[in-house]
Amino acid sequence: MAHILLVDDDPILRETFGALMRRLGHTLYWAGSIEQGRLTLARERLDVVLLDLNLPDGYGLDLLPDVKAAMGAPEVIIVTGQEDPEGAAIAIKSGAWDYIQKPLTPNRVTLPLTRALEYRAQKAARRPPSVLKREAIIGTAPAMEACLDLVAQAADSDAAVLVTGETGTGKELFARAIHANSARAVSNFVVVDCAALPESLVESVLFGHVKGAFTGADRDRDGLFKLADGGTLFLDEIGELSPAIQKTFLRVLQDGRFRPVGSKRELSSDFRLVAATNRDLAAMAAAGAFRDDLLYRLRTIVITLPALRQRPEDIRQLAIHHMNRLCSRYGLPTKGFAEEFFQVLCAYSWPGNVRDLFGTLERVLLQHRGEPVLYPKHLPDEIRLQMLRVTGLCEPGEALRPETADSARAAVMPWKDYRRQALEDVERHYLRDLLEASRGNVVRAAQASGLSPSRLYDLFRKYGLSTRP
Structure with a gap:
């Protein structure tokens, strides 16, 4: 017997659906x-949630974070109306198990529901993420557990894996976890x-060369492809490859064969491919900046890592x-923490994600190594100021004190990071204004912005914005 939650404002549907669930032997919550x-999610342990997109107090997908954080992480089936052509795309992009179009007849509901329950049972029988070798991967947020579940699936195969996520989210750590939990763990993990x-x-770097192939080639040297034979080849920041190098990679990925520079014979390498990027390769491919055929080979399994701001419940454990x-590395006594210290950490947006958090903590330790307990005052000013802005005690445009401004000028970020952050700031402000103007109604926001509801939902999720009224 399964526990099913139907989120829909139609009382007639409640009665007809309840009768169907009783015939199938399930318990229905409405x-x-x-x-x-x-x-209901906070009170009951559920197996499946059937979620209507159009509800009296907002857009149905606003409930997804609560579903993912609920006990047992129930599967989600999206319920869409006939007048909603974007419904199917939204269901797929939101990670839902399936979607059903109204009217909800027994024939339309029974098979997707049965399949979702079968999948849930199979997932429970798999190797749990807790038994994975996951050195330095910290966190128990539902989004992280979902990623670790994908690591377990990837480790049991030789399929190519693409790890995506913002800078600093730990893409290489996940690539190493895939290798460490696979049958190839005894062989090399080669980073490109x-x-x-x-x-x-x-x-020469990838294929190797033979002695005398060019000036300075005084002996044979294996390339990275050969070094990865029997192990894992990790292509870090693959979105930065030039078109010429993309073509070079594709040739080898097709059959695993290559010829060292200056050699007359081909060699082969049996490696497992894992790639990582912080860029949207599909958008790059559509713009002609990345090869479609290479992208198809990379994304057999895709693991999208959450930004740190999307899993604030992990910040305390990470810190x-x-x-x-750090205390062990520098030979210092273990530090204590005031509760307010964690509150400020959780209020900050962490544009550089986990890497940004770790860098900040090291800075705090080195500046206040003699303090036995860390308080908010020990954190950098820009982090404390954001906490004040969140609580309304400081205006967004308020100037920093002179000494803080001096330190900010001294820490100028690279141009590429600055441009990305500036663009994200503009997008975030636009989306906030859009939500306010549309009063959280995604359909009205889509009409005003010219973007599809599915694209808007992606952006709202990216920036942690809620469409709740």
């Missing part, structure tokens, strides 16, 4: 609004920094773990 759905590959030497490591 919520007529997002808020009632939240209360795609952003640093020199185009003039790429064939304690890393501060203890």
Whole structure:
């Protein structure tokens, strides 16, 4: 017997659907609004949630974070109306198990529901993420658990994996976890920094060379492809590859064969491919900046890592773990923390994600190594100021004190990071204004902005914005 939650404001549907669930031997819970759905999710352990997109108090997808954080992380089936052509795309992009179009007849509901329950049972029988070797991967947020579940699936195969996520989210850690939990763990994990590959030497670096192939080649040398034979080849920042190097990679990925520079015979390499990027490769491919055929080979399994601001419940654990490591490295006593210290950390947006958090903690430790307990005053001013802005005690445009401004000028970020952050700030402000103008109604926001509801939902999720009224 399964426990099913139907979130829909139609009382007639409640009765007919309840009768169907009783015939199937399941228990039905009903919520007529997002808020009632939240209360039920907090109170009951559910297996499947059938979620209508159009509810009296907002857009149905606003309930997804609560569903993912609920006990047992129930599967989601999206219910769409006939007048909603974007419904199917939204269901897929939101990670829902399936979607059903109204009217909800027994024939339309029974098979997707049965399949979702079968999938849930199979997922429970898999190797749980807790038994994975996950060194330095810290966190128990539902979004992280979902990523670790994908790591377990990837480790049991030789399929190519694409790890995506913002800078600093830990893409290489996840790539190493896939390798460490696979049958190839006894062989090499070879990292290729795609952003640093020199185009003039790429064939020598990747394929190797024989003695005398060019000036300075005084002996045979294996390339990175050969070093990865039997192990894992990790292509870091693959979105930075030039078109010429993309073609070079594709040739080898097709059959695993290559010829060292200066050699007359081909070699082969049996490696497992894992790639990582912070860029949208699909958008790049559509714009002609990335090869479609290479993208198809990379994304057999895709793991999208959440930004730190999307899993604030992990910040305390991350901070304690890393501060203890730092204290051990520098030979210092373990630090204590005031509760307010964590509150300020959780209020900050962490544009550089976990890497940004760890860098900040090291800065705090080195500046206040003699303090036995850390308080908010020990954190950098820009982090404390954002806390004040969140609580309304400081205006967004308020100037920093002179000494803070001096330190900010001294820490100028690279142009590429600055441009990305500036663009994100503009997008965030636009989306906030759009939500305010549309009063949280995604359909009206889509009409005003010219963007599809599915694209808007992606952006709202990216920036942690809620469409709740």
